[in-house]
Amino acid sequence: MQLEDAVSDGNVEFEVRLGEFAVAAGIMTEAANWLNGRGQPLWPLDEVNEEALRSRDPRGHVLVGYVAGEPAVAALLEWQDDWCWPGKTDSGFIHRLAVRRQYAGLGYAEALLQWAAATCRATGKAYLRLDCVANRDRLCAFYERCGFQRVGTAVHEPYYDQALYELATS
Numbered sequence: 507m508q509l510e511d512a513v514s515d516g517n518v519e520f521e522v523r524l525g526e527f528a529v530a531a532g533i534m535t536e537a538a539n540w541l542n543g544r545g546q547p548l549w550p551l552d553e554v555n556e557e558a559l560r561s562r563d564p565r566g567h568v569l570v571g572y573v574a575g576e577p578a579v580a581a582l583l584e585w586q587d588d589w590c591w592p593g594k595t596d597s598g599f600i601h602r603l604a605v606r607r608q609y610a611g612l613g614y615a616e617a618l619l620q621w622a623a624a625t626c627r628a629t630g631k632a633y634l635r636l637d638c639v640a641n642r643d644r645l646c647a648f649y650e651r652c653g654f655q656r657v658g659t660a661v662h663e664p665y666y667d668q669a670l671y672e673l674a675t676s
Contacts, residue, residue: 520614521572522621530568530580531556537604548639554602571618578609579618583625590637590660590668597633597672598626616652619673627675634675640667 534554571579654671
């Protein structure tokens with residue numbers, strides 16, 4: 507896939523690889539540590555290590571986006587989410603989207619989301635859905651810029667409120 511529509515430099519190759527748990531865990535751990543350092547913890551480190559990703563995704567739908575051969579962005583594309591989206595079988599669900607700092611703001615997270623939406627469409631799923639911390643305004647604005655529509659909020663006491671987003675894949 508070329509990034510011509512996702513980033514300004516159409517000469518950069520973007521490739522998505524599946525099942526690279528160790529690489530994805532490294533990207534997600536880096537992002538979690540960066541957020542912790544900013545006083546904005548999101549994922550406990552034991553939830554983004556390789557073992558945790560493998561237990562969550564035994565079929566290998568962990569995604570790693572490579573930019574010119576270098577790992578830049580990672581996420582899980584799952585086919586059910588009973589915590590925030592119970593009973594929704596018409597969707598793929600993005601979780602743990604993380605970008606290495608040197609690639610932040612360059613359009614690669616958007617490119618991975620576009621790839622995931624195309625995969626959902628190709629497998630007959632009507633939506634790509636996700637949830638994120640509802641009070642993280644910049645994160646919510648990012649997903650909205652990517653074309654996601656906020657469709658609700660899930661409240662999970664004693665956890666934080668989750669903003670629910672969906673993107674039609676057709």
